[in-house]
Amino acid sequence: NAGVTQTPKFQVLKTGQSMTLQCAQDMNHEYMSWYRQDPGMGLRLIHYSVGAGITDQGEVPNGYNVSRSTTEDFPLRLLSAAPSQTSVYFCASSYMDSANTGELFFGEGSRLTVL
Amino acid sequence: LAKTTQPISMDSYEGQEVNITCSHNNIATNDYITWYQQFPSQGPRFIIQGYKTKVTNEVASLFIPADRKSSTLSLPRVSLSDTAVYYCLVGEIYNFNKFYFGSGTKLNVKP
Numbered sequence: 001n002a003g004v005t006q007t008p009k010f011q012v013l014k015t016g017q018s019m020t021l022q023c024a025q026d027m028n029h030e031y032m033s034w035y036r037q038d039p040g041m042g043l044r045l046i047h048y049s050v051g052a053g054i055t056d057q058g059e060v061p062n063g064y065n066v067s068r069s070t071t072e073d074f075p076l077r078l079l080s081a082a083p084s085q086t087s088v089y090f091c092a093s094s095y096m097d098s099a100n101t102g103e104l105f106f107g108e109g110s111r112l113t114v115l
Numbered sequence: 116l117a118k119t120t121q122p123i124s125m126d127s128y129e130g131q132e133v134n135i136t137c138s139h140n141n142i143a144t145n146d147y148i149t150w151y152q153q154f155p156s157q158g159p160r161f162i163i164q165g166y167k168t169k170v171t172n173e174v175a176s177l178f179i180p181a182d183r184k185s186s187t188l189s190l191p192r193v194s195l196s197d198t199a200v201y202y203c204l205v206g207e208i209y210n211f212n213k214f215y216f217g218s219g220t221k222l223n224v225k226p
Contacts, residue, residue, distance in 0.1 A: 033212065048211070048212045058212060092211075094209075097209075101208075102149065103149075103164070104161065104214075108157060109158055
């Protein structure tokens with residue numbers, strides 16, 4: 001059982017470049033989300049999804065796009081990378097029914113540096 | 116949205132019991148209390164969740180007083196591998212987009 005898989009683990013971009021961070025889960029979770037974590041700080045929610053075809057903005061959505069075409073995948077797109085987007089990005093997923101605990105499952109993270 | 120307050124850091128020694136208290140004065144009736152653990156360069160990991168009184172699992176215990184305005188995560192006999200950041204979150208179960216990860220408590224376990 002792979003859980004939540006993020007790729008790539010590391011990426012260096014130049015200002016203005018675009019890229020996609022991939023997130024896939026094999027637990028049939030309805031809920032998926034993206035967070036960013038800056039040094040010494042907690043996690044801030046970027047975007048989230050409660051099912052295929054449904055996405056919504058979190059606390060810090062500017063500069064990022066998401067889509068949810070399948071239950072398993074939730075890619076995060078950086079449209080035009082800026083140095084302020086240098087951060088560690090975490091994908092998380094969970095069930096949303098009462099048969100399960102409200103536990104978020106996190107990926108290992110993707111460390112992004114924008115020069 | 117119930118905000119939480121927890122100590123920025125704590126020190127302990129191996130073998131000791133560690134108690135981390137979280138204050139959440141504005142907790143709502145439907146809110147649960149959830150704790151996560153995060154090691155360096157890893158994603159957070161769920162530890163324990165509760166609504167009231169006491170919850171215990173193989174990793175930790177969670178104590179919640181009757182007024183639910185605070186909670187205490189108890190880690191029995193910590194080891195060096197328990198050095199991590201611990202986050203206290205308060206919110207309606209399954210309303211994950213409302214969960215607020217603050218700066219957490221950095222626990223440093225010394226030999």
